[in-house]
Amino acid sequence: MQLTGLDLLFWAAGLGAHLILLSVLFIRRRFQVFPIFTAFIFANVGRTVTLCFVRLLGSKAGYFYTFWSFGILDTVLQLAVVYEMYSLTFRPLGVWARDLRGAFIGLVSGSIAIAAGLTWLAAPQARLWMQIVIIKGTFFSSACMSELFVGMIVLAVKAGLPWKTHVARISQGLGVYSIIDVLIEAGHSYLGLVRDSQAYTTLSQVRMTAYLFCLAYWVVMLWRNAPDSRRLPDNMRGQLVQLQNMVDSDLEMIRARER
C-alpha cells in the first residue's frame, strides 16, 4: 500500500506530538509521578520510529507483525496507565481504600463481561481469521478502557476521593479518547476488511486525529502546575479531629449493636 501525503502528515504529527509531550514530562519532572504514563508515551515514540524503519527496509509481513506486536504492547501499557491512575487516586495513604475493594472487583468483572458481550455481537467480515481476531480484540480493548475510565470517575465521586489535578487531566484525555475509539472500532467491525477499504482508512484517520487532540491536551495540562495546596487552619484541624473521634465512636456503637 502506497503512503499518501495525509498518512505522512499523521505520522509526522504523531511523532512530533509524542516528542513534545515526552519533553514536557521530563522538563516539568512529571515522569517521577507518572512513570508508567511516561513509559507509554516513550513506547509510542519507539513504535513510530521502528515502524518507519521496518516499512523502509523490511518486508510487508515484517511490517504487519511489528505493527500488531506494538499494538499489543500499547494495549498492555494503556491498562498499566489505568492502574497508575487508579493507584494515585484510590491509595491516598499508600494502601488501597478498603471500602472500595468490592467495587473494584465488580467494576473489572462487569467491564470485562459487557465488553465481551459486545465483542461477541460484532461480526466483522474479513478474508483471514487473524484479521477478525485483530478487529474484535481491538474493539474489546477499547470498550474495556472506556468502561474503566468512566468507572474511575464514578468510584472517585461515590467514595469522596478527589483526583489530583494531573491525574484528572490524563484520565480525562484517555477516557474521552477511549470512548471515541469504541465508536471507531465499532465502525471498523461493521465495515470489516472486504468492503469499502477507503471508509475503513478514513475511520482510522478520524481516530488518529482524536488522539492528536488528546496529546495536545496533555501537553498543555501537564505543562501547567497544579493549584497550590493550602495550610490547614488550626480551628479546622481541631474540628476534623473531633469529627473523626465522633464518627469512630458512632461506628463502634453500631458495630456493637449488630453483634
Add this chain to the structure above:
Amino acid sequence: MSTRTVYFIVAVAIFVLALIAIAIYYYRRSQKSSQKNWERLLKRLTAVDRSSIAEVALDIIDESGRRRKDEASAVLESEQIWKMVGGLKGLEVLEANCAVLVDLAFYVQQWYPEALVVAEQLRLSARDIEWHVGRLKSAQQTGKLESAFTMYAQPAVATYYLMTRRVLALYEERNLAMLADLRNAL
C-alpha cells in the same frame, strides 16, 4: 445487513450513550464537590424532629453515649419507634449526614494534603456507617425490617442523635453565626 449486525449497532449506541451520560453526571457531581467550602458543607445537615430522635435514642443510651442497662431502658415498641423516627426517612437522615462527612473528607483531601490521614480516616468511618445503614435499608426492601428494626434502627437513630449533638457542640465551641438556625433545624 444481518440481524446480528443490527443488534451490534444498537448495543454499541446504547453502551456509548450510557457511558457518556454516566461520565457527565458524575463529572458534574465532582465539580460541584470541588466548589463547596467548609462552612457550606457543615450547613448541609438535614432537619429532623429532634425531640423524637432524642427520645428514641435515649431509650437505649445515656447522654454520654453508653448503653443503658437499667430496667427502664429499651421500653419503646417497634411501632412507636417507627412512628417517632418517621419510618425509613429517619434512617435516611443518618445516611445523608454521613454523605456530608464524606464530602468534608473530600474537601480536606483536595485542599489540605497535610491532613490526609485524618481526612481519610473520617471518610472511611463515614462510609462504614453508610454501609451499615444500607443493611437496614436492604432489610426494609426484603420485608425483614420489622424483625430487624429494634435491633438495627434504634441504634442507628441513637448514632444519629449523638452525631448531630456533637456537631452542634462544635458549632457552639466556635460560636458560629448559623448556630441558631442549625439548632432549630436539628
